[in-house]
Amino acid sequence: MLSLAQLLSGQSAKVISIEGGMGFRQRLENLGIRKGVMIKKAKGMSAYGPIVVKVGSAQIALGRGMASKVIIEVL
Amino acid sequence: MKVLLIGNPNVGKSVIFSRLTGARVIAANYPGTTVEFAKGSMSFPNIEAEVIDAPGTYSLEPTSKAEEVATSLIDDADLIINVIDSTNLERNLYLTLELIRKTNKPLLVVLNMWDETKHKGVVIDKDKLEDSLGVPVVTTCALTGEGVKELVQRMGQAKISSLKDLKDPIWFEIGEVVKKVQKLFHRHHTPLDVLQDLSIKPPFSFIIAAVVVFLSFSIIRFIGEGLINYIFDPFFKNFYSPVIMKLSGFLIEGSFFHSTLIGDLVGGGVDYGVSFGLLTTGFYIPIAVVLPYIFSFYLILGLLEDWGYLPRLAILGDRLFHKVGLHGYAIIPMILGLGCNVPGALASRLFEARREKFITATLLAIAVPCMAQTAMIINLLGRFGGQYVLLVFSIIFCLWLTLGRIMNIFTRGQSPEILIEIPPYRIPHLKSILKKLWMRINWFLKEAFPIVLLGILIVNILYFLKIIDFLGNIFSPIITKLWGLPQETIGALVVGFLRKDVAVGMLRPLNLSLRQLITGVTILAIYFPCVATFMVLVKELGIKDMLKSTLIMLFTATLVGFALNNILSFIGIQ
Numbered sequence: 001m002l003s004l005a006q007l008l009s010g011q012s013a014k015v016i017s018i019e020g021g022m023g024f025r026q027r028l029e030n031l032g033i034r035k036g037v038m039i040k041k042a043k044g045m046s047a048y049g050p051i052v053v054k055v056g057s058a059q060i061a062l063g064r065g066m067a068s069k070v071i072i073e074v075l
Numbered sequence: 076m077k078v079l080l081i082g083n084p085n086v087g088k089s090v091i092f093s094r095l096t097g098a099r100v101i102a103a104n105y106p107g108t109t110v111e112f113a114k115g116s117m118s119f120p121n122i123e124a125e126v127i128d129a130p131g132t133y134s135l136e137p138t139s140k141a142e143e144v145a146t147s148l149i150d151d152a153d154l155i156i157n158v159i160d161s162t163n164l165e166r167n168l169y170l171t172l173e174l175i176r177k178t179n180k181p182l183l184v185v186l187n188m189w190d191e192t193k194h195k196g197v198v199i200d201k202d203k204l205e206d207s208l209g210v211p212v213v214t215t216c217a218l219t220g221e222g223v224k225e226l227v228q229r230m231g232q233a234k235i236s237s238l239k240d241l242k243d244p245i246w247f248e249i250g251e252v253v254k255k256v257q258k259l260f261h262r263h264h265t266p267l268d269v270l271q272d273l274s275i276k277p278p279f280s281f282i283i284a285a286v287v288v289f290l291s292f293s294i295i296r297f298i299g300e301g302l303i304n305y306i307f308d309p310f311f312k313n314f315y316s317p318v319i320m321k322l323s324g325f326l327i328e329g330s331f332f333h334s335t336l337i338g339d340l341v342g343g344g345v346d347y348g349v350s351f352g353l354l355t356t357g358f359y360i361p362i363a364v365v366l367p368y369i370f371s372f373y374l375i376l377g378l379l380e381d382w383g384y385l386p387r388l389a390i391l392g393d394r395l396f397h398k399v400g401l402h403g404y405a406i407i408p409m410i411l412g413l414g415c416n417v418p419g420a421l422a423s424r425l426f427e428a429r430r431e432k433f434i435t436a437t438l439l440a441i442a443v444p445c446m447a448q449t450a451m452i453i454n455l456l457g458r459f460g461g462q463y464v465l466l467v468f469s470i471i472f473c474l475w476l477t478l479g480r481i482m483n484i485f486t487r488g489q490s491p492e493i494l495i496e497i498p499p500y501r502i503p504h505l506k507s508i509l510k511k512l513w514m515r516i517n518w519f520l521k522e523a524f525p526i527v528l529l530g531i532l533i534v535n536i537l538y539f540l541k542i543i544d545f546l547g548n549i550f551s552p553i554i555t556k557l558w559g560l561p562q563e564t565i566g567a568l569v570v571g572f573l574r575k576d577v578a579v580g581m582l583r584p585l586n587l588s589l590r591q592l593i594t595g596v597t598i599l600a601i602y603f604p605c606v607a608t609f610m611v612l613v614k615e616l617g618i619k620d621m622l623k624s625t626l627i628m629l630f631t632a633t634l635v636g637f638a639l640n641n642i643l644s645f646i647g648i649q
Contacts, residue, residue, distance in 0.1 A: 026134075026136060026138055027138050031494070032166040034246065043272075043276075049391075049393045050390055050393050050403065055166075058163050059496065059499075060496055061389075061494070061496075061497055062492065062494045063393075063402065063491075
């Protein structure tokens, strides 16, 4: 089981589940990060700071702690 | 009739709003909250209505106060216009379907950013979408105004969809709709995409940020000083002063009315920095010193906001802000605070956690000087050289960092993480920028100008009743011994509770040395926020946290004043 935090930059994956409370899930879902969607991590970001992903045509920045709660499957 | 514009953040809703409404647009507060939204009216042959631009929201299950307001605004609306970003149809449709299912109001959907779909490889069948949703769909490009006419013409056709009664999960239904109406094609990166990516990728991101910030401040300074030197100063000198001098002759120097309205004459004439009358300094400070900078600051801020750069700055600043217990998005209230602390404090509601609110508010009040104050500091210290202005701001920034670190360690709780959408770069729409600028300047003139006058009136009364002398004697040990300032500085400290710009202006007639000026303006910047900010902070933080925050301010000011006085003397600045 991999989390979004462990995904390599430039790689694509499918979201399997989101761990955490209802409120947290709702906030991610509002931004389009939900079970079953394809997600792509941006290339060449620094090893610190937020993670930037592409979902649909939107770009989302999220903290590393949050990203580690998004479980993914690399395709 | 009331028309409500609702949609996700960054879909160009405000541009549609400016296109629909006339010149008179106001910012309103939702009752009982500090959340602002814009209100205006539209008048076309087929429809006359009040238009409300709701805060951006992703869904009707609100996750923040702004979203709550957006949701509650629906109840009062007669017609809902849902603005959608065509390049991100799937996610935007979530709100649309919620609107269809949960509200019982006529709905019309606007596919905005229609022109962008072409280079993004998105093809949407608009007619099929209209069939699937069961409400009218209009395509627009708000920037060029294309489609806005059709939007107005079709407003009468808005209706309640028959999709209302479907019970499938919303995401499933969206999937079905999207499958039917949208096709995606691969396409190549444009130069704008490349710039967009670079601006979040280190090391380019830092270089771009440095250039943007430097250019912004240079332009703000250039426009501000230009307006002062070529328009406002000549106006006051050549047209206003003669009128005032006539009035002065009429009022008799030395009388109560003369000293309140005109103040002291210097060398037989008015000195707007020193006279301190209602009609002289009271008009000069807000109009000729502060307004030019308010204008240039909000012009540039509006451009940065609409271009979409600020979220990128937030990502870049994330690590720095984590050091003070916040996350990168806290840069938004801080930047707003540089204009005026009140909107900055209002923006701190963006944070749900008490700890974050407390740290943001305290840092804002102590270490983020507003543009009115900055303009006065430049006016006062600038004549000794720009390096001293820079010195004061460096001191304030160090203080921001140090205090933030300390509060991060000693305030209980965790610092949450950033979660934001990074909108694509967009070319700002001039009319929307000017409307926003006008709303902000109007607000400044209405809110700040009367308080400046009140402040100057109170100064005059306090001097007249010798209360300033009395307070000066009481606080003299701190002011003279610790800070090395003359006892009369108490006047500025008292007025600083009302308006910081007037307070800084009051240092001018005291003939302070350079060391005293630097110490004085720094203390004035940090010891307390102005009363307008204070009231907002009490509302946002509660009285208990605000008292704590106030204690930190007073303590910090005393300490920093003492340190500056000694360090500056030590390095030979007298």
